[in-house]
Amino acid sequence: MSNTTQLLRFITAGSVDDGKSTLIGRLLHDSKSIFEDQLSAITKTSEGRGGLGAVDLSLLTDGLQAEREQGITIDVAYRYFATPKRKFIIGDTPGHEQYTRNMVTAASTANLTVILIDARKGVLTQTRRHTYIASLVGVPHIVLAVNKMDMVEYSQATFDAICTEYRLFAAQLGLHDISCIPMSALNGDMVVERGENLNWYTGSSLLELLENVVIDHDLNTQDFRYPVQWVCRPQSQEYHDFRGYMGRIESGEIAAGDEITILPSGRTTRVKEIVTYDGNLQRACAPQSVTLTLTDEIDISRGDMFVKSDALPSMAKELEAMLCWLSESPLDLKRKYIIKHTTRVVKCVISRLEYRVDVNTLAHHTTPTLNMNDIARVAIKVQQPLVFDHYTKNRSTGSFIVIDEATNNTVAAGMAV
Numbered sequence: 001m002s003n004t005t006q007l008l009r010f011i012t013a014g015s016v017d018d019g020k021s022t023l024i025g026r027l028l029h030d031s032k033s034i035f036e037d038q039l040s041a042i043t044k045t046s047e048g049r050g051g052l053g054a055v056d057l058s059l060l061t062d063g064l065q066a067e068r069e070q071g072i073t074i075d076v077a078y079r080y081f082a083t084p085k086r087k088f089i090i091g092d093t094p095g096h097e098q099y100t101r102n103m104v105t106a107a108s109t110a111n112l113t114v115i116l117i118d119a120r121k122g123v124l125t126q127t128r129r130h131t132y133i134a135s136l137v138g139v140p141h142i143v144l145a146v147n148k149m150d151m152v153e154y155s156q157a158t159f160d161a162i163c164t165e166y167r168l169f170a171a172q173l174g175l176h177d178i179s180c181i182p183m184s185a186l187n188g189d190m191v192v193e194r195g196e197n198l199n200w201y202t203g204s205s206l207l208e209l210l211e212n213v214v215i216d217h218d219l220n221t222q223d224f225r226y227p228v229q230w231v232c233r234p235q236s237q238e239y240h241d242f243r244g245y246m247g248r249i250e251s252g253e254i255a256a257g258d259e260i261t262i263l264p265s266g267r268t269t270r271v272k273e274i275v276t277y278d279g280n281l282q283r284a285c286a287p288q289s290v291t292l293t294l295t296d297e298i299d300i301s302r303g304d305m306f307v308k309s310d311a312l313p314s315m316a317k318e319l320e321a322m323l324c325w326l327s328e329s330p331l332d333l334k335r336k337y338i339i340k341h342t343t344r345v346v347k348c349v350i351s352r353l354e355y356r357v358d359v360n361t362l363a364h365h366t367t368p369t370l371n372m373n374d375i376a377r378v379a380i381k382v383q384q385p386l387v388f389d390h391y392t393k394n395r396s397t398g399s400f401i402v403i404d405e406a407t408n409n410t411v412a413a414g415m416a417v
Contacts (some may be wrong), residue, residue: 011091014116015126030192033081224252227342250396253285303344327411341400391415
């Protein structure tokens, strides 16, 4: 796949006031990815807030009124831009600990995470927490952006010390694909343009790295996984007998004639046709959305999964997982919850808490419950079998969310281990 057609999803993360929104604003501004009316609007807002001639670029992403009033990020702000080499979707995630759940959501689909650090403050608790979450949800590439270098007189010694400390922590998590970049988002040094203040740094600027990082291997191309979203029965005069199974290929590829197994029933059949709006295909691969027809009449419904018969996933009514608790209400081990996994929804109980992780030391602690932002290894029992892979092997079929049955709120995000 060429870079001209690739889409890179990345997020910015870090502690409060590290400059995440300003960095994205600078990236959009210097890459000529904002319109004149947007620039005019944030210029007026900056002047209205008492700006001294400088445009507050963070306003490009801080869209909520509360965010603009307080100068913080609360929700995840998504922005799209493109260069001749690649297309990008950016997720600007909150820095406050109470909004960590929003960072988990954004990181789960990201190819790359930009961890910002204030050069004056160094590695903080929230830096470690966000790095741990990035490793937990399997983000393949990490960029350590040491921001506000202008506030430490662009000191190479300060930058080197921060990078050394961070790499030592990241190594404990098994993270090795880490790029360190010194920058000043406020002044634009090493964001899009290299600037004139960091001549001792010989690596890539942030945009250069984003344009060239290799993401071809981030998707599982080996194991075919196709959760059924909808059974298509038009029953029109033209398609009176048509029965197709609609969904998105989460990983791997499929061709007409391939043998597949339907899970959890275990029945086998072959793919008859791969149907799309633009016509039938001989072969399709992730992440295409297609409709499959089969050579045999089998009872299939939403939540079933098609897999190739020679590469079966796990199927069980009990599993172990890492759980990020997202709710303000603590976990109640006596309650039933709902798991949504791909297109399947089943009732469950958290049957056992193995340990809670201290994100600072990575130590394991026993715990009677989970509170908001806690990360723990748990055992789960489900009412009906789940068809899943280990998260490290397949992010799509190894992840799930836990829903409160009474309120319908998402209370946790989980990764099968």
